[in-house]
Amino acid sequence: MVMKSNSPGEVWILAEQADGMIRGTAHGLISKGRQLADDLGTKVSALCFGHDVAGVEGLIACGADRVYLVDDPDPVNHDEESCARELVALIRHHQPAILLASASLWGSSLIPRVAAALETGLAANCTALEIDLESKLLMQTRSALGGNVLATMECPEKRPQMATVRPYAFKRGAADQSRQGEIVRVDPEKQPVTSRTRLLNVINDLDQKVKLEEADIVVCGGRGLGKAENFNVIAELAKVLGAALGSSRPPVDDGWIAYSHQIGQTGRSVAPRLYIACGISGAPQHVAAMQTSEIILAINEAPQAPIFEVATYGIVGDLFKVVPMLTARFRELRG
Amino acid sequence: MNVVVCLKQVPGKFKIEIDPQTGTLVKGGTDNMINPFDMNALEEAMRLKEKHGGKVSAISMGPSEAKESLREAIALGADEAVLLCDPAFDGSDTWATSHILSLGIRKLGQPDMVICGRQTIDGETGQVGPELAEMLGLPFVSCVSRIEEVAEGHVKMQRMAEEGHHVVEMQLPGVISVVKEINVPRLPSLRGLMQSKKASITVWNARELGVDVAMVGSKGSPGRLVKVSRPQRSTRQELLQGSLESQVEQLIGKLREAKIL
Numbered sequence: 001m002v003m004k005s006n007s008p009g010e011v012w013i014l015a016e017q018a019d020g021m022i023r024g025t026a027h028g029l030i031s032k033g034r035q036l037a038d039d040l041g042t043k044v045s046a047l048c049f050g051h052d053v054a055g056v057e058g059l060i061a062c063g064a065d066r067v068y069l070v071d072d073p074d075p076v077n078h079d080e081e082s083c084a085r086e087l088v089a090l091i092r093h094h095q096p097a098i099l100l101a102s103a104s105l106w107g108s109s110l111i112p113r114v115a116a117a118l119e120t121g122l123a124a125n126c127t128a129l130e131i132d133l134e135s136k137l138l139m140q141t142r143s144a145l146g147g148n149v150l151a152t153m154e155c156p157e158k159r160p161q162m163a164t165v166r167p168y169a170f171k172r173g174a175a176d177q178s179r180q181g182e183i184v185r186v187d188p189e190k191q192p193v194t195s196r197t198r199l200l201n202v203i204n205d206l207d208q209k210v211k212l213e214e215a216d217i218v219v220c221g222g223r224g225l226g227k228a229e230n231f232n233v234i235a236e237l238a239k240v241l242g243a244a245l246g247s248s249r250p251p252v253d254d255g256w257i258a259y260s261h262q263i264g265q266t267g268r269s270v271a272p273r274l275y276i277a278c279g280i281s282g283a284p285q286h287v288a289a290m291q292t293s294e295i296i297l298a299i300n301e302a303p304q305a306p307i308f309e310v311a312t313y314g315i316v317g318d319l320f321k322v323v324p325m326l327t328a329r330f331r332e333l334r335g
Numbered sequence: 336m337n338v339v340v341c342l343k344q345v346p347g348k349f350k351i352e353i354d355p356q357t358g359t360l361v362k363g364g365t366d367n368m369i370n371p372f373d374m375n376a377l378e379e380a381m382r383l384k385e386k387h388g389g390k391v392s393a394i395s396m397g398p399s400e401a402k403e404s405l406r407e408a409i410a411l412g413a414d415e416a417v418l419l420c421d422p423a424f425d426g427s428d429t430w431a432t433s434h435i436l437s438l439g440i441r442k443l444g445q446p447d448m449v450i451c452g453r454q455t456i457d458g459e460t461g462q463v464g465p466e467l468a469e470m471l472g473l474p475f476v477s478c479v480s481r482i483e484e485v486a487e488g489h490v491k492m493q494r495m496a497e498e499g500h501h502v503v504e505m506q507l508p509g510v511i512s513v514v515k516e517i518n519v520p521r522l523p524s525l526r527g528l529m530q531s532k533k534a535s536i537t538v539w540n541a542r543e544l545g546v547d548v549a550m551v552g553s554k555g556s557p558g559r560l561v562k563v564s565r566p567q568r569s570t571r572q573e574l575l576q577g578s579l580e581s582q583v584e585q586l587i588g589k590l591r592e593a594k595i596l
């Protein structure tokens with residue numbers, strides 16, 4: 001690629017894949033990237049590490065001008081170090097202005113390596129990104145201090161300007177199947193892969209089919225459930241809705257449910273289409289990690305509970321009455 | 336097995352004051368403590384030492400008050416503690432913080448393992464661990480929930496993954512970050528408390544570390560804080576009214592409208 005010296009540099013998006021499918025998080029990133037690129041007058045490229053990845057055309061339909069399909073240097077491990085090395089080489093060569101990636105477990109671990117190697121800044125887990133039209137810099141906004149503040153960061157000199165994005169914080173725009181884009185296959189120079197980490201086994205112990213970060217609906221229980229067995233009450237609702245099951249921190253601390261279900265500052269972040277909070281008070285550490293959900297339904301018996309301040313809809317009442325009613329009605333509706 | 340634990344002193348209580356004119360943070364918090372995940376990091380380091388011998392070094396970059404947290408680390412069993420402290424470090428972003436820490440760790444001598452917390456509760460980035468690994472030229476595994484086995488030159492462990500857990504093997508030396516699932520941190524022993532009172536905390540400044548001050552602090556960091564604000568609460572909230580039955584029906588109507596059902 002020939003770069004004009006005055007070209008602003010492209011917006012790049014790391015499109016993550018899992019089991020050969022582009023992950024849902026990528027679409028919102030592309031839509032956001034498109035918006036930023038339009039403000040800068042530049043192009044959007046998506047990068048994907050994988051072999052035969054399905055769903056690449058979807059990235060173009062969502063706004064990518066180009067997709068780089070990078071042959072995974074270590075497809076079995078999907079090794080972070082070798083992917084980082086490859087990404088660094090591509091960035092040095094093409095010099096994008098901006099790189100965005102999902103703050104998934106993989107992205108949060110891989111992308112800082114890339115930023116460190118390029119000696120550039122990186123804003124973590126952003127929930128808002130925009131171009132300052134005067135300075136043309138990327139304004140990166142993220143939650144900090146236990147969800148009590150929003151901090152806006154910029155990276156004035158070093159390039160690229162890098163950010164990881166809270167999974168699903170940006171909504172996918174309308175897809176246009178007629179959009180044209182280029183697919184470029186990149187074969188990394190065949191250096192021998194020397195992975196220093198090796199995946200030995202995958203333990204599927206979440207005991208649920210729906211992954212939390214990917215779920216359209218999350219049903220989340222808090223201390224209001226009272227005891228471990230009562231998770232059944234909301235698990236039933238989750239099952240009927242095809243939802244993933246989450247928890248606030250106290251049930252995890254008390255051993256009612258595994259840590260992998262914890263939503264919050266020290267757990268996972270989610271932004272599903274529907275978030276149902278059952279018996280959760282709405283502490284900042286919890287709210288910070290779910291408040292970008294499209295619709296939040298709170299069920300709590302205390303009308304003054306702070307969760308109602310972030311909720312789209314609130315039902316004041318005993319969850320042991322409300323949840324089974326909801327479950328029964330949804331079951332009827334879903335046949 | 337020589338282990339370096341990176342620990343940060345963080346506010347135990349957030350008391351936020353923002354200057355509305357400049358958007359700068361006037362006050363962040365009080366009641367300093369060791370970042371909770373870093374307590375898990377320290378505990379795991381202690382367990383590795385008890386099993387495999389060696390020593391545990393605690394390292395922190397921060398203001399001189401952070402000595403108190405390092406003293407606590409000694410009370411909990413760390414063999415030595417180092418504070419990287421210089422006015423020039425103020426306002427460092429994660430790149431600069433990792434850079435300073437990497438020089439401190441190098442100066443301590445090559446450890447077998449560096450253990451970080453998954454993230455801090457004030458900065459909340461989780462970036463320092465992987466950035467540090469890159470700067471030290473070491474492999475990295477994030478969100479470790481269990482160390483299964485340490486053998487010649489490698490460690491086998493479980494890490495959090497989207498679908499549950501992954502079992503991974505990492506060559507040593509290497510860097511890991513840990514989640515709280517990994518252990519329950521111990522309380523300090525009486526003997527530890529006594530020792531920590533007399534223990535000396537090593538302090539290294541920019542010159543002693545060989546840090547180029549143009550590359551750190553608020554001026555030298557690649558990333559800059561533009562402003563802080565309070566999170567906006569949504570204005571769309573609606574408490575549903577009427578009998579429970581009618582509230583449930585209203586809700587179903589809304590969810591249908593939003594095409595969620």
Ligand SMILES: Cc1cc2nc3c(=O)[nH]c(=O)nc-3n(C[C@H](O)[C@H](O)[C@H](O)COP(=O)(O)OP(=O)(O)OC[C@H]3O[C@@H](n4cnc5c(N)ncnc54)[C@H](O)[C@@H]3O)c2cc1C
Binds near residue numbers: 223224262301302
């Ligand atoms: C460093 C740090 C990190 C943290 N990280 C996290 C985190 O990642 N995730 C997290 O969630 N928290 C986290 N917390 C804890 C957080 O501050 C709160 O303590 C926690 O979120 C409260 O959980 P809860 O809402 O389930 O419980 P509570 O605050 O006890 O609320 C329970 C609610 O249930 C309601 N209730 C009780 N019975 C019923 C009933 N029968 N029907 C309906 N409602 C009922 C009550 O009215 C109450 O509002 C963290 C705290 C700290 C200090």
Ligand SMILES: Nc1ncnc2c1ncn2[C@@H]1O[C@H](COP(=O)(O)O)[C@@H](O)[C@H]1O
Binds near residue numbers: 341376450451458464
């Ligand atoms: N100033 C610091 N001094 C020592 N360790 C730190 C410091 N900042 C971050 N860390 C380590 O890096 C981890 C991740 O921090 P962060 O990237 O700020 O979320 C923490 O849990 C610590 O182990």
